[in-house]
Amino acid sequence: KRLSVQLLSPVTERVPRSDSKVTVVGVGQVGMACAFSLLSQNVTSDLALVDMVEDKLKGEMMDLQHGSTFLKNATVTASTDYAATAGSRICIVTAGARQKEGESRLELVQRNTDIFRAIIPQLVRHSPDTILLVVSNPVDVLTYVAWKLSGLPHHRVIGSGTNLDSSRFRFLLSQRLGLAPTSVHGWIIGEHGDTSGEDECHTLVVPVWSGVNVAGVRLRDIDPDIGSAADHEKWSEVHHQVVSSAYEIIRLKGYTSWAIGLSVSALCQSIIRNSHDVSAVSTLVRGHHGLDGEVFLSLPCILGGGGVEQIVRLRLTEEETDRLRQSAGTMAKVQEGLRL
Numbered sequence: 001k002r003l004s005v006q007l008l009s010p011v012t013e014r015v016p017r018s019d020s021k022v023t024v025v026g027v028g029q030v031g032m033a034c035a036f037s038l039l040s041q042n043v044t045s046d047l048a049l050v051d052m053v054e055d056k057l058k059g060e061m062m063d064l065q066h067g068s069t070f071l072k073n074a075t076v077t078a079s080t081d082y083a084a085t086a087g088s089r090i091c092i093v094t095a096g097a098r099q100k101e102g103e104s105r106l107e108l109v110q111r112n113t114d115i116f117r118a119i120i121p122q123l124v125r126h127s128p129d130t131i132l133l134v135v136s137n138p139v140d141v142l143t144y145v146a147w148k149l150s151g152l153p154h155h156r157v158i159g160s161g162t163n164l165d166s167s168r169f170r171f172l173l174s175q176r177l178g179l180a181p182t183s184v185h186g187w188i189i190g191e192h193g194d195t196s197g198e199d200e201c202h203t204l205v206v207p208v209w210s211g212v213n214v215a216g217v218r219l220r221d222i223d224p225d226i227g228s229a230a231d232h233e234k235w236s237e238v239h240h241q242v243v244s245s246a247y248e249i250i251r252l253k254g255y256t257s258w259a260i261g262l263s264v265s266a267l268c269q270s271i272i273r274n275s276h277d278v279s280a281v282s283t284l285v286r287g288h289h290g291l292d293g294e295v296f297l298s299l300p301c302i303l304g305g306g307g308v309e310q311i312v313r314l315r316l317t318e319e320e321t322d323r324l325r326q327s328a329g330t331m332a333k334v335q336e337g338l339r340l
């Protein structure tokens, strides 16, 4: 008899898969930073990698598998066949085309939409109850595209949005205050400006200065001009550094990966552990802040097992609301021009 049969006496059949299985589509720098963060933070014990290029897939899978003894025996699988994603609790989409020389943002979005058309229906076919977490840029429009192509309810289609912008914002504020980033609270909402080399997208992300606080003490109550041009300490530079730091990282190392991977892992942890904590993610904003289009923008959302379970009703200034409305308008136009 086979050694394993002599070694192990059967008691009951194996369960096919865990209920915290996570799929990562796209094994580029961002996809693998997500994969590594999920595994090293024990968010999932069952990770599937899918992409188009077999060798890279197999190499990344083997390299992670060899770390299993350090990763609480997590299972890592990889395939070009989307059947390998079956039963995923969450599907993270990092796949996307690179902007070509002289390619417009709209042309890039159409190419990524074509790619999504090949990916999203397959994910949903194998995991009809999944939650889609879109990371590919431009993330807000592509989260809309994923929602339309998936047929899933909008609360189960989430974009990483300004989650990373908000953590950069809090880090930079904490540097100025000499405090821990987790003790400085601040939210960046609106449209995530992708670093597609165009003019630095200061207009897109909206820092909610009225909400920046330490232990509930609002910086705006101390300095009403904070974040505005009148502010002599130029705190508005923090907002501009949030956007320019992404360009700076791309200039220095060619791409960004570690922070987005960690932020995606944190979002997955909120969903899988049903923790109902609040994160800035891209969600359907129809019906909020006077917005009525089928547009995805980042707002503070309560994430749980069902995906986006509630949205925090922010008290925004007229100017903040206007900037959301502007973003919603330009995105609705881009979306009208797309062939889904």
Ligand SMILES: COc1ncc(-c2ccc3c(Nc4cccc(C(=O)O)c4)c(C(N)=O)cnc3c2)c(OC)n1
Pocket (backbone or CB within 6 Å): 025, 026, 027, 028, 051, 052, 094, 095, 096, 097, 098, 114, 115, 118, 119
């Ligand atoms: C069955 O038809 C079909 N099948 C697969 C694809 C497709 C195309 C591009 C894909 C893709 N991106 C990709 C692949 C090849 C080139 C490019 C590019 O930047 O031009 C981008 C990725 C990824 N990891 O970024 C992952 N999956 C893809 C899948 C596709 O795209 C239209 N169509």
